[in-house]
Ligand SMILES: Nc1ncnc2c1ncn2[C@@H]1O[C@H](COP(=O)(O)OP(=O)(O)O)[C@@H](O)[C@H]1O
């Protein structure tokens with residue numbers, strides 16, 4: 001009556017390779033970039049060492065089995081890749097201690113896909129980089145690359161991030177927060193808090209990325225439109241004083257338990273086209289704005305060390321694990337002001353984070369390998 005399932009009883013077979021679920025796409029505005037990143041990682045992940053399972057998340061949030069062919073995820077003829085909805089619906093393990101991932105096709109009976117040892121979430125923005133996915137993986141007791149729940153959430157929320165950084169003595173630009181509904185309720189109050197920040201201002205959604213919804217405001221008359229634009233991405237909006245300085249980014253890589261995080265050499269971003277008032281979406285991804293990424297940045301030894309020190313302290317203050325890119329402004333006086341931390345930075349082979357590590361002596365494939373190794377060595381739960 002209760003037939004036993006076939007068991008793998010062979011004792012002679014080689015130990016199973018760790019199985020990595022590469023997870024990408026997602027519900028945020030950075031869906032396409034995530035797919036491009038996945039192409040990069042799928043192209044270099046060492047398949048002699050790891051089994052790979054490619055899982056895509058559609059823009060509406062459905063998890064589907066998808067292609068692990070790097071070519072599929074390249075930008076072809078200017079068309080950005082995306083995850084297509086299919087009927088191959090992927091299901092995470094439901095029980096602690098069970099690592100079996102399943103796929104349900106055409107609404108049928110779920111079929112086993114094998115165990116997953118570690119998830120590599122290549123997701124940017126909300127529902128990927130913000131702690132929500134990390135919480136789900138914690139509940140499922142599945143190991144994953146990168147920061148945990150709280151650090152991911154803090155890194156995503158530019159307001160919460162500033163509170164924690166300020167509390168740890170790290171410098172950030174002066175700012176005001178406009179809470180959901182506040183602009184409608186008390187427009188004069190908002191203006192009174194924002195005015196002392198001076199001009200120009202940067203208005204940004206508290207929880208977005210890729211410069212989506214961000215505007216530079218040079219005239220207070222433009223503030224309401226900028227707030228409305230940001231609020232389309234997040235009801236919580238941040239208004240910041242513009243910092244005059246060079247835009248410098250530093251990669252930080254976690255260390256095995258107990259070790260100090262490592263900082264890469266810093267790199268610099270220069271947007272030279274006056275059509276782009278800052279490092280906006282088009283400048284980041286569409287090759288506009290005459291953007292030059294220089295790494296290592298020409299800062300001299302003392303400033304370089306200052307940036308690396310601030311980057312590591314920022315990583316530690318937020319409680320990051322695995323990887324993060326810390327973006328700072330270096331002012332003409334040599335002050336280092338933290339702009340933001342990205343717990344899942346752009347990660348294509350041409351993105352700043354991998355390039356920074358390459359300039360520091362760690363090639364992209366080794367970086368991917370290092371991140372997976374760190375994640376495999378780290379259990380879920382409090383640590
Ligand atoms: N306070 C500021 N002063 C000067 N430039 C800023 C400031 N805030 C943002 N920027 C510009 O806007 C870009 C995007 O802002 P950022 O806060 O990094 O958002 P995102 O998370 O979308 O990358 C920055 O790279 C920089 O060019």
Ligand SMILES: [Mg+2]
Pocket residue numbers: 210211327340
């Ligand atoms: Mg940024």
